[in-house]
Amino acid sequence: MxxxxxxxxxxxxxxxxxxxxxxxxxxxxxxxxxxxxxxxxxxxxxxxxxxxxxxxxxxxxxxxxxxxxRDDALEDVIAGQLRGLGSQLASLRWQEAALQLLRDCTAEERVDRLRLVGAVATPPSTAALARFWRRTLPARLPARLVSMVLDAAVPQPPADPTPAQVLAFARLHALVSDTRLGTDDYRPAPLPPAEEYRPTVLYDGLSEAYALASADLRARRPPGAGEALDCFVSAYARSRGTRDTPAFRNHLTGQVARSADPVIGRYWQLTAELTAPPSGPAEPTAGAAHFWLCAALKTQIGRPAPVPLTP
CATH class of the missing domain: 1.10.1660.10 (Multidrug-efflux Transporter Regulator; Chain: A; Domain 2)
Known part of the structure; x- marks a missing residue:
């Protein structure tokens, strides 16, 4: 002893x-x-x-x-500690990139960037982005489709961001947190009344169309006729209980033009900047696929194609 x-x-x-x-x-x-x-x-x-x-x-x-x-507790404890360290490291990397962003700019830019970056927690949270899309989506959309949209529309901040990505996320956060959203200063294009279309059919069909259009975007094909466009138009037609006809395509083109939302366009532009890899082509966003399909529809019926809102 x-x-x-x-x-x-x-x-x-x-x-x-x-x-x-x-x-x-x-x-x-x-x-x-x-x-x-x-x-x-x-x-x-x-x-x-x-x-x-x-x-x-x-x-x-x-x-x-x-x-x-407990003899079996060590593995769980180690896993928990690693998760905690991962969060700390992500926070430090984000702070480092944010400081570099503030260092490498003019005095005039620094004031605005400091305001933007200061409004974002470290490590950054995507809760404000998710709330933005939940407000935008139709009421009573099935949970699986809400989850599908959020997965596609809410970008995850990179673990090791560049200063440019920090700025893109800060601007994205400011965009969706703007207190003018939903006021008279900014009214998004209203959704059609629920009795005029079936949201579940529409969003299921759009998901398939965006996947097809993403393949066209990766292949750098110009917007035009094809399986992706047919799927896109069919999603709208079936959700309204009608058929894909030239008259319907002409009507849909006008509706798409009227419902163009500058805030949504800016959202997808910033998302593309945030998710762009350091090298190589960027993975198409759902927004890029949507704009490609809208341009394809307008091109097919002979109207001028819109200027792309995202890279």
Missing amino acids: WSIGELAEHAGVTVKTVRFYSERGLLPETTRSAGGHRRYGPESLDRLRLIRSLRTLDLPVSEVVRVLD
Whole structure:
């Protein structure tokens, strides 16, 4: 049996450290001496070394207790610690890129950029973007379609952003957080009344059309007739219980032009900037696919194609 001082000497720690762990129940003594002093056996040395190893990894005392009490807890504790470190690293990388953004600009730009960047938490949250789309979507849209739209429309901030990506996300956050949204200063194009179309049919069909158009965008095909456009028009026609005819395509072209939303266009432009890879072509966004299809529709019926709103 060792005294508290002898255990501390064997472990290479201070008596204060041994007493700290003992008083918190992490290191129970084996027995007591006749004078009431703590005595520890060799197993206490192994336990103390394990405690020191876990604390060296910056595990909180509560997590150390979990590992000591349960043989199967170590894997969960390690996984949780890695998640926490990942979040901290993402926050530091975001701060670094934000500081570089502020450093490498003019004094006039710095004031505006500081305001934009200062409104975004680190690591950044996409909650405001998700709320924006939930307000935009039709009421009573099935949960699976809401989830599908959010997955496609809400970009995840890159883990290791460039200063340009930090600026794009900050501008995107400011766009969807604008207090004018929903007021007389800004009224988005109203959705058709629920009795005029079936949103579930429309959004299911648009999802398929966007996937086809994305393939055309990757192949750098100009907007025009084809399977993607047919699927796009069919989605609108079926949602209204009608057929795809030349007359319907002409009507749909006018409707698409009237419902063009500058805020949505700006949203997709910033999303493209945010998700652009350091090298190589960017993956088409759902917005880019939509604008390509609108241009294809206008081209087919002989109207001037719109100027693309996104790269």
